[in-house]
Amino acid sequence: MELDYALQEVGSLSEGGYDGIVLVSEGGKEPGIPTELSSVIKKAEQVDADLHDSGAVLGVELPAKRLVYAPTGKITGDYHDVRQFGDAAKKGILRVLKSGAKSPLIVLVDNKRFERTRLVTLLGALEGLYMNLQWREDRPEKSPKVKALGVWSDDPKGLPALIQLAGALETGRVLARDIGGPDPERMSPINVEKAVRGAFPANSGIALDVVSDEAILNKEYPLYSAVNRAASVIDRHKGRIIYLTYTGSAPTQTLLIVGKGVTYDTGGADIKAGGIMAGMCRDKCGAAAVAGFMKILSILKPKHLKVIGAMSMVRNSVGENCYVSDEMIMSRAGKRVRVGNTDAEGRMIMADVLCRMKELALGEKNPQIFTIATLTGHALRTVGEGYTIAMDNGPARKAQTAAKLATAGEVIGDIIDISRVRREDYETHRGKAEGEDVVQATNLPSAQAKRGHQAPSAFLILASGLEEHGLESAKPLLYTHLDIAASCGEVPKDATGAPVLALSTAYLDL
Ligand SMILES: [Zn+2]
Incomplete structure (x- = not known):
């Protein structure tokens, strides 16, 4: 393409x-x-x-x-x-x-x-x-x-290279908008897989691995599968997790990026009532950004990078098979997670994939893990339209990941603000009952909760087992969460493709 x-x-x-x-x-x-x-x-x-x-x-x-x-x-x-x-x-x-x-x-x-x-x-x-x-x-x-x-x-001398670069960046953004923008039927999980297969043919330099077998999803991605349960009874709405891997010719750093791909968010049993469901086809823009970034890699082919992307595609449906609050689910990382609100599905569908990225990262050179997600209404309330929010874990903060990304975003006009994950965020999500490791969500919608966009980072760190890879651990892992709920482009405007430009500027030596 x-x-x-x-x-x-x-x-x-x-x-x-x-x-x-x-x-x-x-x-x-x-x-x-x-x-x-x-x-x-x-x-x-x-x-x-x-x-x-x-x-x-x-x-x-x-x-x-x-x-x-x-x-x-x-x-x-x-x-x-x-x-x-x-x-x-x-x-x-x-x-x-x-x-x-x-x-x-x-x-x-x-x-x-x-x-x-x-x-x-x-x-x-x-x-x-x-x-x-x-x-x-x-x-x-x-x-x-x-x-x-x-x-x-x-600057006529620099023009050919400028045109080539802008063309590559825009091609990536087009793919991100094409996946992130459409309605929930046009870009159902199955159709997203088709779009990705079309965008990355065998000679693209991107290796694809699609996990759609329900037995495997249930076993390896239990939190994801809880959300997928309601949708999986309808063939055309069945979920899948799409892995895309790019390996440069001499990689010195590996990025591992998980994108939230909720093709439609009804809220589930905690249904989005009162007119707040419209526009939720954009809840897949994190996964769409992953595809867009991989597209840019496939064109510009940077030597020094390896990137493993994951698009966690699912529809948060409501129906007789849907997951509900109070369910206790064992995450891939072995954490007992109590569901608190089915509308907090984004963190559910990313935590196990994030856990797999954690496992992979331990074998990679200089790894940096990301999640990209339209995660919280609170992000929009906090920064207003057009801004991505970045949050580092301890090791990523030490390496200044969010700060570097914000600087890159400023250069290319894909703006990123920084928030910090604090003790209260961990307290909110630590288990409250005996034997309970993690609480998925409080009962308030994120837009009304205190620290509504920061706290989910703590959930992702706890439920994926990344907490064991903090600053004081033997094997610290860098992890940065990007909430793009405010920057993805709201219906009826076009999807934006954020934060593909900021990521490209930060990691591709443009
Ligand atoms: Zn939701």
């Missing part, structure tokens, strides 16, 4: 073949802006005092004839970040299409405030060209939005 439109290098704005130029800029100030464009902006400034906030469609003396000026607005180093450029580019590309252009061209200029302005600008434009999977499938005649996007840069 590649992008279904071309990215074309443009050497000169006098080239024909384009009918709309998009310029993203902070007030027309960047020295790299071609004079044919800056002169037009200067003229427009004289008749529009709001030009640098609201932008404009302007005439230009170039073959394209049309310029969409997409301003970033006023930027301050105090609190703005490079997303000013990505957001403006997305708006700009949508505006140029609305203006009637069929063959747009984007102009990339450096802005000294940020490290990767050109890349983020281009990625923003590509985001605007994305068409969601079901729309594409139902209206193939409308897809793709353009046959090609022309790209001009004030």
Whole structure:
């Protein structure tokens, strides 16, 4: 799979073949802006005092004839970040299409405030060209939005590599959006497996291993299987765990990443009542991000990395076979877990897979384990739309994993905030009755619970047995949990593919 439109290098704005130029800029100030464009902006400034906030469609003396000026607005180093450029580019590309252009061209200029302005600008434009999977499938005649996007840069030497990189990153994000976005039937666990098999053919460099046998799932992934029980009575809703492995030619580090793939979250027996169920098809975006990241690896083929990804795919259904609160289930790690709320299914379907990753990590070089999940409404309440929250265990905090990821995210405009797992989080989830090791959840919805997004990290550490690999242990293991409930993209907006860009920037030496 590649992008279904071309990215074309443009050497000169006098080239024909384009009918709309998009310029993203902070007030027309960047020295790299071609004079044919800056002169037009200067003229427009004289008749529009709001030009640098609201932008404009302007005439230009170039073959394209049309310029969409997409301003970033006023930027301050105090609190703005490079997303000013990505957001403006997305708006700009949508505006140029609305203006009637069929063959747009984007102009990339450096802005000294940020490290990767050109890349983020281009990625923003590509985001605007994305068409969601079901729309594409139902209206193939409308897809793709353009046959090609022309790209001009004030750094022509670096342009081919920039185009290649942006194309690879966007291809990964497209796969993540294609899996994360669709409705629960189009992307049921079985259909996710089909999509993954299509995206990673034998020659992709990604090895696939799909666990769908119920006897094996029950034996090896008991917490997962409790959630899968209700859905498994319907053939087309049966769950599966998909492992994807990439091995670089000279790996010095192994990432082990578990993604939450709840294709639909009804809440289960603790049903999401009162209108809060809609939008829950996005509960698979963690697994979708794993697929997207693996896609980028399969294209860029970094030598120094080995990555084992796991997509834990299940539907949290409600029915006569569903799991309920008070059930006592022995986890893969041998912990006795008491169920407290069936809507806390995400941690259930990841804990045993995380335990397997822990087992594998002990045999890997320099391992770092992640979970990626739309885990809690509390994450959204805490940081608001657009932000991933990262939480390290002791060893990962010592290695500054979340901090490094946050720095990488800042560079690429895939923003990550950091929370810290505290003693109260462990206390919340430690067993309360005699012989009980772990309590899965309190009875409150996460959005109303205290420390609602931090505490589940402690559950995952306890139920998977990762607690035995803390700072004081003989074999410390680095583990970082990423809650993407606030950054995955809410219905009816497109899925975002977060945090694929931040992970790529942090680990691929882009
Ligand atoms: Zn839930």
